[in-house]
Structures are given as C-alpha cells and as structure tokens.
Amino acid sequence: MSDDAHRPATSTAPDLRGLDARARELCAFVDASPSPYHATAEVTRRLEGAGFRVLEETEAWPTEPGHHLVRRGGSLAAWSTAHLPADAPAATPFRVVGGHTDSPNLRVSPSPDASSAGWDQLVVEVYGGPLLNSWLDRDLGLSGRVAVRDASSPFGVAERLVRVDEAVLRVPQLAIHLDRSTNDGLALNPQRHLTPIWGATGAAPTFDAWLAELLDVAPTDVLAWDVMTHDLTPSGPLGREADLVAAPRLDNLGTSYAGTAALLDAVDALEGSGPEASGAPHIPFLVLFDHEEIGSTTSSGGDSTFLPAVLERVVLARGGSREDHLRALAGSLIVSADMAHATHPNYADLHEPNHRIEINGGPVLKVNSRGRYASDAPGSGAFALACEQARVPMQVFRSRGDMPCGSTIGPMSAALTGATTVDVGAPMLSMHSARELTGAKDPGMYVAALTACLSPR
Known part of the structure; x- marks a missing residue:
C-alpha cells in the first residue's frame, strides 16, 4: 500500500540536533507512522531500501536465498537467508524479534x-x-x-x-x-x-x-x-539536557523502530562475519503484529496463523519438510519486545521496590510467574547474554505482587510455536497516553540488544 492521500501539517518540526542518531531515527519513524498501516509501509520502505523483496501470501515463495518480507493488514514479517552457508540444514532455527504496530x-x-x-x-x-x-x-x-x-x-x-x-x-x-x-x-x-x-x-x-x-x-x-x-505534536527532545524523548505511540512503535533497525544491523553483521564467525547458522526474523492492544485475536494479530504460517513457509521454501519445520521451532528463540514501565517518580509506591526501572538505564527483561510474560530461565539467560554482547546494562521488571500484570504477544507466541520465548522492552513513562516519554539513550541501547538477539556471537 502506498501513502495515497496525505494532507501535510504546516507546523514546524522540533530541533532534533541534541539527540543521538538512534533517538532521531526513532522520532522520524514515529512521525511517519500515525497508524499501523503507515507503520508497516514505513518498515517496508526502509527494508526495501536495504534490498528486501516484498512477497505476497497468495503467491509461491522463492527458493533461492535472499532478504524477504510479507505483510498482512497492519502486520509484517521479514527475514534473511542470504548469509546461510550452502549446506545449512532445512531445520535451521530462527532468531525472532516480535512487536506490534498498533497503539490505543x-x-x-x-x-x-x-x-x-x-x-x-x-x-x-x-x-x-x-x-x-x-x-x-x-x-x-x-x-x-x-x-x-x-x-x-x-x-x-x-x-x-x-x-x-x-x-x-x-x-x-x-x-x-x-x-x-x-x-x-x-x-x-x-x-x-x-x-x-x-x-x-x-x-x-x-x-x-x-x-x-x-x-x-x-x-x-x-x-x-x-x-x-x-x-x-511532532516527536522530539524534552528536558533541560534533552535527555528524554516525548512522542506519541512509543508503545509500541519504539519496538517497531528498534526491531527494524536491529534486523538491518544483524543482516549486515551476519553477512560480513561469515558463517564461522557468526556461530551456529540461524535465520534472523522480525514480526510486527497489529491488534495487540485489543487482545491479538484477529486474522493479523499475535494469536493468529501469521507467525506460524510464515515460519513454516520459510522452511518449506528452503526445501524442508514439516519435520524440519518442527525441529527448527524447537531450536528457535522468540524475543517478544514491548515497552516497559519505568518507575514513576510521583507514584513510586506502585512499583515493586526490588525491581525499580530507570529511564536511560538499559533494556528491560520482564518476568511474571503467572505467565503474563513468557520469560523463563533459558530465555532470560539468552537475553542477558545478548545485553552482555551489546555492552548495555539490563534491568529486570516485575510488577507488585498485589497488582495485576499486563501481557504481550509473548505468551501466545510461545504457545503457538513451542519456541523458547522471552519478554523484554525499553523503559518509558505515560504508557497508553496520547503522548508518551522515554529516555534519549534508550533507543540506541534497545537496538543494540535486539541486534545481539538476532546475531549472537
């Protein structure tokens, strides 16, 4: 879909020069993506610029290696097999970063x-x-x-x-x-x-x-x-030292941006390092769902056939069987990425005191023993290693024991695929407001950690 009718605003954009490159890119991405359909169009534009080819679900998919993406409504999946050695097995596992494009x-x-x-x-x-x-x-x-x-x-x-x-x-x-x-x-x-x-x-x-x-x-x-x-109101810096970013739809365009940037960086790293340096072969994969904010039970939501069907078709296009597909899932890691609650200075008592989350404090691992987040010990350990590889600090979020916990695409992705799954995010305030707040350093650390998840060393 192209942007067929666009009536632009006349307001002046804020000065973004005080922000680093990742924070500036986040602001540009959010402002280009007022709806889930515009978000998938913007991701498509960026990936096509890097050589990704758009496939249609109604067509046969190519068997040759390459960079590919497919869309279903306001959802998108993208992956690369171009770096795989010729003898890579059909059961090659996936490294998946998942997020969502919709906002309240x-x-x-x-x-x-x-x-x-x-x-x-x-x-x-x-x-x-x-x-x-x-x-x-x-x-x-x-x-x-x-x-x-x-x-x-x-x-x-x-x-x-x-x-x-x-x-x-x-x-x-x-x-x-x-x-x-x-x-x-x-x-x-x-x-x-x-x-x-x-x-x-x-x-x-x-x-x-x-x-x-x-x-x-x-x-x-x-x-x-x-x-x-x-x-x-355009996205832009906030604070005396411009150490914050104020923007609409950070939940979850913050992840849509970071996941897209991470996929591009991971593809570059995998293609540049060669199969021996990059460790065991795997397929980097990005999936962005629509309708997470209303429960994900739609034809393009996280509880749909979209992710399982695309993963299976990638295996089949590489000459694999149903057996190879199930083996690939068993060895795969899904990183369910959504924004996370930073500790609010005016309501600090509503946060679990041993799990305080700081803005500009690094990516957040989310844990919930009742399964509202999918994180378990193996997945949590894998994310800790990714943050270590990216040289960024990791924080751990847990809600108060006397308060209900929100959820993500993580538990349903884990249930639909059987893959090891971990829930993570970037810290923010004012979640679900028309205008939200994150740290100016957080986009860069978030991208680095997700890149390491997609291209582990």
Missing part, C-alpha cells in the same frame, strides 16, 4: 456523522486501553486505510492509505465552571464525552464524502474504512 486511540465509527448544539461531530470508538483524559483538548489528525471500489482487485476492493496531518478534530473538555468537581476525579463516559468536533458550520459533509474528495474517488466508491485519530 480513538477510531472513526462506521456511521460517524453527528451534530449537537450546532457543532459538527464525528462519532468515534475507543480502541484498546488509552488514558482517555490524555486525548482531551488536543489537535488531532486522521489516518488509516480506506476500502474503495476496484473491479481489478481481490474481492473488488482496493486499499488506499489516508493521512491528514492537520488539526481537523478536537475533543473539548468541559469548563471547570460547569463542573467544580472535575479536579476531584475526572470520569469520562466513552459514549457521551469523547465525541470530537470538526467544525461549527452545521453543514459538514458526510465522512465518506469527505474521504472520497481526499482520495479523488466517487462517494459511492468509498466502501469502508479503518481510520483513527493521531496526535499532531
């Missing part, structure tokens, strides 16, 4: 046109578990994909990307004069209080007509959409 937000409903008290509004639905108050009084753009009529495409439908980086929406908060109890605890009803305004004309076009004009198609050709809001 507000998504435009199928019948969104509304008006109240003279205001033009769009009905939205909450996606995932956002901090709802963080979406109030923000200038919001729109992005996603639109299904348009096209007789030459599968099902008669073509996908078009759409992106509007202008302040077209806003969810206005009620003035304190009309609710003096607001500061005692803001309670937002998603149905009543989160409908954005996008004008005060009383004569707004229907949303499908507005999309049709943006895409230069007939209104009757707009059939459906997956369109969502995104914060328009």
Whole structure:
C-alpha cells in the first residue's frame, strides 16, 4: 500500500540536533507512522531500501536465498537467508524479534456523522486501553486505510492509505465552571464525552464524502474504512539536557523502530562475519503484529496463523519438510519486545521496590510467574547474554505482587510455536497516553540488544 492521500501539517518540526542518531531515527519513524498501516509501509520502505523483496501470501515463495518480507493488514514479517552457508540444514532455527504496530486511540465509527448544539461531530470508538483524559483538548489528525471500489482487485476492493496531518478534530473538555468537581476525579463516559468536533458550520459533509474528495474517488466508491485519530505534536527532545524523548505511540512503535533497525544491523553483521564467525547458522526474523492492544485475536494479530504460517513457509521454501519445520521451532528463540514501565517518580509506591526501572538505564527483561510474560530461565539467560554482547546494562521488571500484570504477544507466541520465548522492552513513562516519554539513550541501547538477539556471537 502506498501513502495515497496525505494532507501535510504546516507546523514546524522540533530541533532534533541534541539527540543521538538512534533517538532521531526513532522520532522520524514515529512521525511517519500515525497508524499501523503507515507503520508497516514505513518498515517496508526502509527494508526495501536495504534490498528486501516484498512477497505476497497468495503467491509461491522463492527458493533461492535472499532478504524477504510479507505483510498482512497492519502486520509484517521479514527475514534473511542470504548469509546461510550452502549446506545449512532445512531445520535451521530462527532468531525472532516480535512487536506490534498498533497503539490505543480513538477510531472513526462506521456511521460517524453527528451534530449537537450546532457543532459538527464525528462519532468515534475507543480502541484498546488509552488514558482517555490524555486525548482531551488536543489537535488531532486522521489516518488509516480506506476500502474503495476496484473491479481489478481481490474481492473488488482496493486499499488506499489516508493521512491528514492537520488539526481537523478536537475533543473539548468541559469548563471547570460547569463542573467544580472535575479536579476531584475526572470520569469520562466513552459514549457521551469523547465525541470530537470538526467544525461549527452545521453543514459538514458526510465522512465518506469527505474521504472520497481526499482520495479523488466517487462517494459511492468509498466502501469502508479503518481510520483513527493521531496526535499532531511532532516527536522530539524534552528536558533541560534533552535527555528524554516525548512522542506519541512509543508503545509500541519504539519496538517497531528498534526491531527494524536491529534486523538491518544483524543482516549486515551476519553477512560480513561469515558463517564461522557468526556461530551456529540461524535465520534472523522480525514480526510486527497489529491488534495487540485489543487482545491479538484477529486474522493479523499475535494469536493468529501469521507467525506460524510464515515460519513454516520459510522452511518449506528452503526445501524442508514439516519435520524440519518442527525441529527448527524447537531450536528457535522468540524475543517478544514491548515497552516497559519505568518507575514513576510521583507514584513510586506502585512499583515493586526490588525491581525499580530507570529511564536511560538499559533494556528491560520482564518476568511474571503467572505467565503474563513468557520469560523463563533459558530465555532470560539468552537475553542477558545478548545485553552482555551489546555492552548495555539490563534491568529486570516485575510488577507488585498485589497488582495485576499486563501481557504481550509473548505468551501466545510461545504457545503457538513451542519456541523458547522471552519478554523484554525499553523503559518509558505515560504508557497508553496520547503522548508518551522515554529516555534519549534508550533507543540506541534497545537496538543494540535486539541486534545481539538476532546475531549472537
């Protein structure tokens, strides 16, 4: 999918010169990826620039070695076999880094046109578990994909990307004069209080007509959409010494960026070192799923056939059998990478006191004895060795024993493949806010650790 309709913003980008190269690249990646579909397009652009070839699931895959990627909706998988020696067995194991492309937000409903008290509004639905108050009084753009009529495409439908980086929406908060109890605890009803305004004309076009004009198609050709809001404030440095990065969607575009950079660095390392120096042959593999924030049980989520099917097809394309595929999985390592909670200075008592996590303190190993994270001793040891190889410190996160723990794609990936799996991340604050915070040094350390996971020495 190409970026078919893009209306750019007029705001000035922040000065990124105070950040190191990895932090600058992270900011550029996040700003290029307002939706999961734009994120996979951006990853594809970067990988194609390095010689990766896009494959289609509906076609036969090449048997010759090379760099390849495949997409399914807002999900993507990429791998390289170009470095493998000619006698590498069909059961060669995988080294997988997995993340996700989606983030909590507000998504435009199928019948969104509304008006109240003279205001033009769009009905939205909450996606995932956002901090709802963080979406109030923000200038919001729109992005996603639109299904348009096209007789030459599968099902008669073509996908078009759409992106509007202008302040077209806003969810206005009620003035304190009309609710003096607001500061005692803001309670937002998603149905009543989160409908954005996008004008005060009383004569707004229907949303499908507005999309049709943006895409230069007939209104009757707009059939459906997956369109969502995104914060328009550009990513950039924060802090007296510019030692922080403020950005939207760090959960989990921080990993989507780091995983992509790590795959490219690992491929370079494996091809440059030769089979003897790189240790036992293995296949570096990146998978980025959509729909993690809503449970992953979709056709392109972490609980789908996407990862198992692509891994098996890689083995089959190399001449292997089902037996070789199962042997490859048994020797594989999956690194489920998602962002991690740094210890919050204003709420330090809500963190496990023996497992404090620092911003700019290095990648985070996540552990949970109830299986909410997939980390076990062998996987945890493998990640510790990767951090040692990358020469970066490793931190260990465990939630308080009296608090529930979130989860990731890790447990389901482990269950679907049987591969050794470990959950890791990079530290951040304000997770699931419209605007999040990480350390300026963390992207570089995160990339280095994931690179070492994909190209162990």
